[in-house]
Amino acid sequence: MRGGSPVATGPEQVFKEDLLEVAARVRKGLNAEILESAEELPREDEAAAQIGRAAREERATVLEAGVRGLEKLAAGRTDEVDADEYFGVEAIVLLEGRPAILVQGQDFASQPGDWALLDGQRPGIRNSIERVGRVEVSGHAELDWLGTGFLVSPFAVMTNRHVAAEFSRADGEGGFTFRQGMGARLDTAEELGAPATDGSLEFEVTEVIGIHQDVDMALLRVSPTAAGGGPLPAPLPVAADAPPDLPGRPVYVVGYPAADGRRNEPEAMRRIFMDIYNVKRLQPGTVTALVPEGSGFTMTHDCSTLGGNSGSPVFDLADHRVLGLHFGGRFRSGNYAVPLFHLTDDPLLRRAEVNWV
Numbered sequence: 001m002r003g004g005s006p007v008a009t010g011p012e013q014v015f016k017e018d019l020l021e022v023a024a025r026v027r028k029g030l031n032a033e034i035l036e037s038a039e040e041l042p043r044e045d046e047a048a049a050q051i052g053r054a055a056r057e058e059r060a061t062v063l064e065a066g067v068r069g070l071e072k073l074a075a076g077r078t079d080e081v082d083a084d085e086y087f088g089v090e091a092i093v094l095l096e097g098r099p100a101i102l103v104q105g106q107d108f109a110s111q112p113g114d115w116a117l118l119d120g121q122r123p124g125i126r127n128s129i130e131r132v133g134r135v136e137v138s139g140h141a142e143l144d145w146l147g148t149g150f151l152v153s154p155f156a157v158m159t160n161r162h163v164a165a166e167f168s169r170a171d172g173e174g175g176f177t178f179r180q181g182m183g184a185r186l187d188t189a190e191e192l193g194a195p196a197t198d199g200s201l202e203f204e205v206t207e208v209i210g211i212h213q214d215v216d217m218a219l220l221r222v223s224p225t226a227a228g229g230g231p232l233p234a235p236l237p238v239a240a241d242a243p244p245d246l247p248g249r250p251v252y253v254v255g256y257p258a259a260d261g262r263r264n265e266p267e268a269m270r271r272i273f274m275d276i277y278n279v280k281r282l283q284p285g286t287v288t289a290l291v292p293e294g295s296g297f298t299m300t301h302d303c304s305t306l307g308g309n310s311g312s313p314v315f316d317l318a319d320h321r322v323l324g325l326h327f328g329g330r331f332r333s334g335n336y337a338v339p340l341f342h343l344t345d346d347p348l349l350r351r352a353e354v355n356w357v
Contacts, residue, residue: 010093011070011073011089011092011093011097012073014093014097014098014114015096015097015113015114016114017113017114018074019070019071019073019074020070020071020074022070022092022096022113023067023070023071023074025112025113026063026066026067026070026092026096027064027067029112030060030063030064030067059091062087062088062091063088063091063092063095064088065084065085065087065088066085066087066088066089066090066091066092067088067092068085068088069081069085069086069088069089070089070092072085073089094304096112096113096114096115097113097114098283098284098285098302098303098304099111099115099283099284099304100257100273100281100282100283100304101281101282101283101284102191102192102276102279102280102281103129103191103254103279103280103281103282104191104192104193104194105191105194106126106129106130106191107122107126107129108122108125108129108282115284117250117317118252118282118284118317121317121320124319124320125252125282125315125320127320128236128252128254128313128315128320129254129280129282130188130233131150131151131188131233131234131235131236132148132149132150132151132188132254132255132280132312132313133148133149133150133157133186133187133188133189133190133201133202133203134147134148134149134186134187134188134190134256134278134280134308135147135148135149135157135159135163135184135185135186135205135311136184136185136186136187137166137167137182137183137184138182138183138184138185139167139179139181139182139183140166140167140182143166145256145278145308146163146166146167146184146310147159147160147162147163147255147256147307147308147309147310147311148163148254148255148256148308148309148310148311148312148326149163149186149220149311150236150254150311150312150313150322151222151232151233151234151235151236152219152235152236152238152322152352152354152355153235153352153353153354153355154232154234154235154353154355155221155222155223155232155353156209156219156220156221156222156235156352156353156354157186157203157205157219157220157221157222158217158218158219158220158311158313158325158352158354159217159218159220159310159311160216160217160218160310160311160325160327161211161212161215161216161217161218162216162310162327163218163310163311164176164208164211164218164220165211165218167179167182167183167184168208168211168218175208175210176208176210176211177208178208183204183205184204184205184220185202185203185204185205185222185225186202186203186205186220186222187201187202188201188202188203188233189201189202189280190256190278190279190280191279191280192276192279192280199225199230200224200230201230202225203222203223203224203225203232204222204223204224204225205220205221205222206221206222206223207220207221208220208221209221209348209351209352210348210351210352212346212348214294214295214296215296215325215327215338215343216325216327216328216338217325217327217338217348219348219349219351219352235354235355236313236320236321236322236355237319237320237321237322237355237357238321238322238340238354238355238356238357239316239321239322239323239340239341239356239357240341240344240356240357241341242290242323242339242341243316243318243323246287246290246299246323247287247288247289247290248286248287248288249286249287249316249317249318250284250285250286250317250318251284251285251286251287251301251303251314251315251316251317251323252282252283252284252285252303252314252315252317253282253283253284253285253301253303253305253309253312253313253314253315253326254280254281254282254283254312254313254315255280255281255283255305255308255309255311255312255313255326256278256279256280256281256308256309257273257277257278257281257283257304257305257306257307257308257309258277258278258306258307258308259273259275259277259278259306273306277306277308278308283303283304283305283309284303284317285301285302285303285304286301286302287299287300287301287314287323288300288301288302288334290339296342297339297342298336298337298338298339299314299323299324299336299337299338299339300334300335300336300337301314301324301326301334301335301337302334302335303335305326305329305335306329309326309329310326310327310328311325311326311327312325312326313325313326314326314337321357322340323337323339323340323341324337324338324339324340325337325338325340340354344356
C-alpha cells in the first residue's frame, strides 16, 4: 500500500474474505454507530459524551474514506485511491485485520470478519491469557512497570533481557542479582476498568535465574506474594518443534502495549489503541517469516504490538503452544520474536525447567 502500515501488510494479504464484503461490513457498523450516537442522553452525561462523540465522528470519517478505498481496490481502480482513502484503508486493516483486543475479566469480546474464528478457540485463549502478566517494578527512578512476562515452568517466568536489565545486574560470579533497592513482580491482571485485586493474581520475582547471552531473553523465578497467597498457575506449553507451515500461520500475542511515539506513528497508534494503553490485550495476526539472524533465527510476525509488549508470548492459534518470545518491532517493517523451538537444548532453559510440549 502507498501509505504503508505499522504491520507492513496490505488488505489483500490481511483479509481472507472479498474486499467488498469487508467494505460492506464496515459501512454497516458505521451506520449502526451513527444511530446509537443520535440517542438522547441525560443532561449530566452530555458533557462527557461530547468528547466520545467527537472521537467516534473522527473515526467514522476515516473509516468511511477507507470503505471507498476498499471498493476502488476491489474494482481494480488502484490509481484512483486518494491519500485520505489510503489512510482509511490502513485504519480498517489495523482495526479489523490486525486488532488489539481489550482483555477484561480474563476474556475478550467476539470479533467481526476473519477473526470471528477466535470464538472457537476461546477456552485455549483464556487459558493463555491467565498465564501472562505485566512485569512491575519497585524502586525504579522513572517506571513502575517494564514489559510483559509469562509462565513457562512451575516456578519460572520468561521475559526479555532488556526488561530484566532494568532491575537486575551481574553479580560478578557468573550470576545476576537485583539492583540496590529494587524489586519486581508479575501481575496477571491489570485490565481496563478492573477493580483492585487481593494480590492472588500477583507473583513476586525472587531470583533472576539467568539472562541469555545470545538472544533477548531472561528467566525469572517467581513465587506467590505474601499478601495474596494464591498458587502459581500451571505453566504454558512451549513448542518443542516448529509447525511445518510456519509462514502465514495464524498466531496471537498477549501483552500490555504502551504508548511509544518514538518508534511508532502517533496517528496510527490512535487508530489501533484509541489512546488506551498499559492494559492487557489480545493481538492476533500471522507469522510472516523465519529468517537467519547471526548464528540463529528470528521469527517475524504482523500482530499490532507496541513497546510494552516486550516479553510477550507469541501463541500458535491452532494448539496454543508458545512459538516465540516477542522482543521488538519496527514501524512499517514488522515485529520480531525469538523462535523458542530452536532452544530446546539451551542450558538456561533447561535450568528453568521450561515446559516443552
